[in-house]
Amino acid sequence: MNTVKQKKNKKKSIWLDVWRRLRKNKMAVGGLVIIILLFLTAIFADWIAPYSYESQDLLNMFQTPSFEHWFGTDEFGRDIFSRIVYGSRISLEVGFIAVGISLIIGGSIGAIAGYYGGRLENLLMRCMDVLLAIPEILLAIAIVAALGPSIANLMIAVGISSIPGYARLVRASVMSIREQEFIEAARAAGSSDFRIIVKHILPNCMAPIIVQATIGVAIAILTAAGLSFIGLGIQPPTPEWGSMLSGGRSYIRDYPHMTLFPGIAMMVTILALNLLGDGLRDALDPKLKN
Amino acid sequence: MAEKHLLEIKNLTIHYQTDYGTVHAVEGFNLEVGNGETLGLVGETGAGKTTTAFGIMQLLPEPAGKVVAGEIYFRGENLLGKSKTEMKKILGKQIAMIFQDPMTSLNPVMTVGAQIEEMIKLHEPGTKEEIKEKAKKMLEVVGIPAVRQDEYPHQFSGGMKQRVVIAIALSCNPMLLIADEPTTALDVTIQAQVLDLMKKLKDDFKTSMIMITHDLGVVAEICDKVAIMYGGKVVEYATKESLYTKPYHPYTVGLFNSIPDLDSEQDRLNVIDGLPPDPTDMPSGCSFHPRCPHKMPICSQKSPSKVVVGSEHHVYCYLYEQEGAL
Numbered sequence: 001m002n003t004v005k006q007k008k009n010k011k012k013s014i015w016l017d018v019w020r021r022l023r024k025n026k027m028a029v030g031g032l033v034i035i036i037l038l039f040l041t042a043i044f045a046d047w048i049a050p051y052s053y054e055s056q057d058l059l060n061m062f063q064t065p066s067f068e069h070w071f072g073t074d075e076f077g078r079d080i081f082s083r084i085v086y087g088s089r090i091s092l093e094v095g096f097i098a099v100g101i102s103l104i105i106g107g108s109i110g111a112i113a114g115y116y117g118g119r120l121e122n123l124l125m126r127c128m129d130v131l132l133a134i135p136e137i138l139l140a141i142a143i144v145a146a147l148g149p150s151i152a153n154l155m156i157a158v159g160i161s162s163i164p165g166y167a168r169l170v171r172a173s174v175m176s177i178r179e180q181e182f183i184e185a186a187r188a189a190g191s192s193d194f195r196i197i198v199k200h201i202l203p204n205c206m207a208p209i210i211v212q213a214t215i216g217v218a219i220a221i222l223t224a225a226g227l228s229f230i231g232l233g234i235q236p237p238t239p240e241w242g243s244m245l246s247g248g249r250s251y252i253r254d255y256p257h258m259t260l261f262p263g264i265a266m267m268v269t270i271l272a273l274n275l276l277g278d279g280l281r282d283a284l285d286p287k288l289k290n
Numbered sequence: 291m292a293e294k295h296l297l298e299i300k301n302l303t304i305h306y307q308t309d310y311g312t313v314h315a316v317e318g319f320n321l322e323v324g325n326g327e328t329l330g331l332v333g334e335t336g337a338g339k340t341t342t343a344f345g346i347m348q349l350l351p352e353p354a355g356k357v358v359a360g361e362i363y364f365r366g367e368n369l370l371g372k373s374k375t376e377m378k379k380i381l382g383k384q385i386a387m388i389f390q391d392p393m394t395s396l397n398p399v400m401t402v403g404a405q406i407e408e409m410i411k412l413h414e415p416g417t418k419e420e421i422k423e424k425a426k427k428m429l430e431v432v433g434i435p436a437v438r439q440d441e442y443p444h445q446f447s448g449g450m451k452q453r454v455v456i457a458i459a460l461s462c463n464p465m466l467l468i469a470d471e472p473t474t475a476l477d478v479t480i481q482a483q484v485l486d487l488m489k490k491l492k493d494d495f496k497t498s499m500i501m502i503t504h505d506l507g508v509v510a511e512i513c514d515k516v517a518i519m520y521g522g523k524v525v526e527y528a529t530k531e532s533l534y535t536k537p538y539h540p541y542t543v544g545l546f547n548s549i550p551d552l553d554s555e556q557d558r559l560n561v562i563d564g565l566p567p568d569p570t571d572m573p574s575g576c577s578f579h580p581r582c583p584h585k586m587p588i589c590s591q592k593s594p595s596k597v598v599v600g601s602e603h604h605v606y607c608y609l610y611e612q613e614g615a616l
Contacts, residue, residue: 118353181394187349188389189409189458190382199408203399 021283028279034272042089049082054237062255071261074244075251080258083239084265090240091269094155095221099213101159102166107209109163110170111197115178125171128164136161140223144232154233158220169212173205207284214277218270225266241266295363296498297323297346297466302360304338304345304522307353311570315341317522317577318593319360323466323515328492328499330509330530332545333519334566339502342519343468347385348377364466383413386459388469392451392476396443402454403429403439406461413462428457432487449480456488460495467492467499473508485511506549510534515602518542521567521577528603538605540582576607584609 022028041048050070057077065072071080109128113121131139143157177183178201186196225242227233234240236247241262248258299321306313316338323329331339344350346362348369362369364385369377389395397405406425410416416424426436432453443451452472459467472488473481489512492499501513509516509530516533518526518541526539537543544562564581567573573580579589588608597610 181389181391182397184349185387185389185395185455185458186397186408188347188381188387190378190380190412191408192378195412200397200400204397206399 018280018283022279025279025282027275028283031272031275031279034268035276038088038092038269038272041085042092045085045089049079049085051079051082053083053086053239054078062251062258064255064257072255072257074247074258078237080244080261083244084241084261087239087241087244087262087265088269090151090234090238091221091224091266094151094158094224095217098155098158098162098220098224099216101155102162102216103209103213105159106163106166107170107202110167110172111174111202113167114171114174115193115197115201117175121171125167128167131161132164137223137226140227141230141232144227149232149235151234151238154224154227157227158223161223162216162220165216166209166212169208170205173208174201177201177204211277211281211284214273214280218273218277221266221269221273295322296325296327296365297321297500298361298363299342299346300361300363302342302345302362303358304341304350304355305358306341306351306355308570313569314522314572315355315569316345317572319519319522320524320596321517321527323498323500325465326496326498327515328501328513330513330516331500331502331519332504332506332509332516334504336566336569337519338522338569339519340470341522343387343470343500343502346468347381347387348372348374349381379413382409382464383462384464385466385468386462386464388452388455388459388467388472390471390474392448392455395455396451398443401440401442402434402446405454406439406458409458409461424461428461429454431460431491432457448476449484452476452480452484453487456484456491460491460497463495464497467497468502469499470502471504472501473505474503481508482511488512506545518545521572522569523577523606525578525607526603526605528600532600532603538599538603538610539578539607540584540609541578544581 022032055078057073060069060073060077061075063069063073063077069079069081071084074080074083106128109124113124134142139161140157143160144153147153147156174197183196183200186200191199224233225240225245228240228242229246231243231246234243236243244262245259245266248255248262252259299319302316302319303314304316306315319338319342321329321331321342331342333339341350341355344355345357346364346369348357350356357370360370364380369380372380396402400408403422403425406428407421410421410424414421414424426439429436429439434450434453434457438446443454446454452475456472469488473484476484485508488499491497492512501508503509513530515527515529517524518533518539520541526533526537526542533542537546541562544560547560548562550556550559562581567577567580573590575588575590575592576582576594579585582589586608594606594608594611596604596606598604599610
């Protein structure tokens with residue numbers, strides 16, 4: 001029986017291997033569980049939230065947490081728990097799509113620069129350096145201010161402002177893989193450059209990219225919340241954690257629950273993503289293989 | 291063009307431009323490979339063997355490496371005149387390469403089956419099933435059970451990996467196989483297995499082969515013709531039998547002398563005095579003259595020309611030029 005099991009194990013792919021190592025890391029698994037719960041919350045928000053996120057109840061303003069309103073109500077009597085539940089949609093959407101944008105654009109730039117090198121690399125990377133010279137948050141503010149505040153523009157702004165980081169990361173990974181013999185072998189087999197990059201190089205630099213992207217989602221959520229906080233992101237009444245914080249700010253002395261709960265929601269999300277990112281980094285590091 | 295040669299290299303010269311000066315990796319290199327023939331390209335590390343191979347395939351590292359002069363005729367067509375797109379159709383399909391280290395010449399995150407399929411997909415498009423079937427067949431041909439096609443390279447031993455590399459190289463039935471020290475990274479017993487396999491497959495697939503090696507034992511095992519390379523040039527070219535019966539060039543003689551004799555007691559290995567030449571600063575004339583035991587004044591002045599010393603045996607050395615053809 002043991003041998004049968006061993007045979008099955010032998011066929012495992014590299015990703016199964018990673019999962020086996022990730023599973024050992026309790027913190028990372030905790031982070032993963034929280035993120036999965038968050039996704040479920042976002043998907044089933046309509047069933048989970050006891051109230052609509054915009055229905056006002058002016059008789060019940062500034063309620064402290066109770067059985068009826070778990071996290072209390074805000075200045076319009078809206079249920080804060082429901083708003084946080086719906087807010088998870090926005091945060092996850094913004095976080096993942098923004099990272100998707102920067103990963104696709106930054107990744108392509110980095111891959112091309114890293115693979116071809118020479119003048120093209122110089123040109124692309126100096127453009128990235130220019131972007132890098134502007135603080136990320138300022139760049140995002142400038143882009144949103146120019147495009148006008150909306151969810152889509154928020155994603156674009158957050159995405160663009162983090163492009164240079166991904167470009168540099170992917171470039172560095174591509175450069176280290178490019179010199180390996182199997183790339184030479186692929187070239188000797190008559191593969192085109194595009195095929196070599198997509199089929200041979202990128203799959204080999206997935207590890208650092210995944211780690212960076214996971215932590216990048218956390219940063220993107222924070223940046224988006226920050227932009228909403230200063231009024232450049234999601235507009236009311238759409239619930240967004242950052243704008244909820246901002247809305248509760250004026251009442252923080254008397255009704256701290258209005259800022260406390262969105263703050264906790266954000267903190268837990270970021271923490272979970274960072275834990276998962278750290279765990280993935282360890283799990284994907286080939287030097288720790290055992 | 292004489293059609294009897296599959297590959298004919300004339301006066302090939304390859305230089306690398308580096309910060310330390312121009313590296314004369316290959317200088318006036320001449321060679322022919324006939325159909326179905328196996329040629330051993332023998333020389334020390336740095337003699338320009340691998341550079342020659344990359345030169346043939348036009349995969350020299352850019353922008354440093356450059357073919358400065360010469361012609362490479364493959365099936366009567368000059369490869370140096372081909373565009374990159376044309377070369378991509380030839381590489382893999384007509385000229386395939388086996389690399390030195392099987393540990394690093396396979397993509398670690400792709401299953402071996404997928405890597406063989408990749409090669410077939412590039413040159414012989416077909417339906418998914420056909421390609422998969424063919425890949426399976428190739429694995430069996432090199433002696434690996436087809437059920438292992440979904441495994442990753444790290445699940446194979448070194449010898450098995452080299453078999454996979456051979457399967458990939460032969461999957462499109464190339465006319466010329468360039469093997470760059472295919473057995474150097476393997477231990478001796480596996481070396482013998484891999485060489486036997488290559489020998490058998492070469493005959494089955496009717497492929498010509500250039501075997502790059504520094505091991506005269508490997509040459510004896512598998513090659514028909516041998517070209518001895520020194521300082522970027524061929525110094526002696528012969529059939530295997532002719533060369534092993536009587537080597538002419540002082541360098542070749544030195545190589546043979548440095549093989550330890552099993553029958554006699556010997557405390558020290560015979561070596562060729564001196565070091566291989568610095569490729570940025572090649573000696574004038576015959577590049578071997580600083581180390582040559584039979585050095586003559588003319589050796590440092592002019593490069594020796596080809597001296598025919600037997601049927602299909604020629605050497606570049608003044609020793610024989612003066613005596614006339616032997």
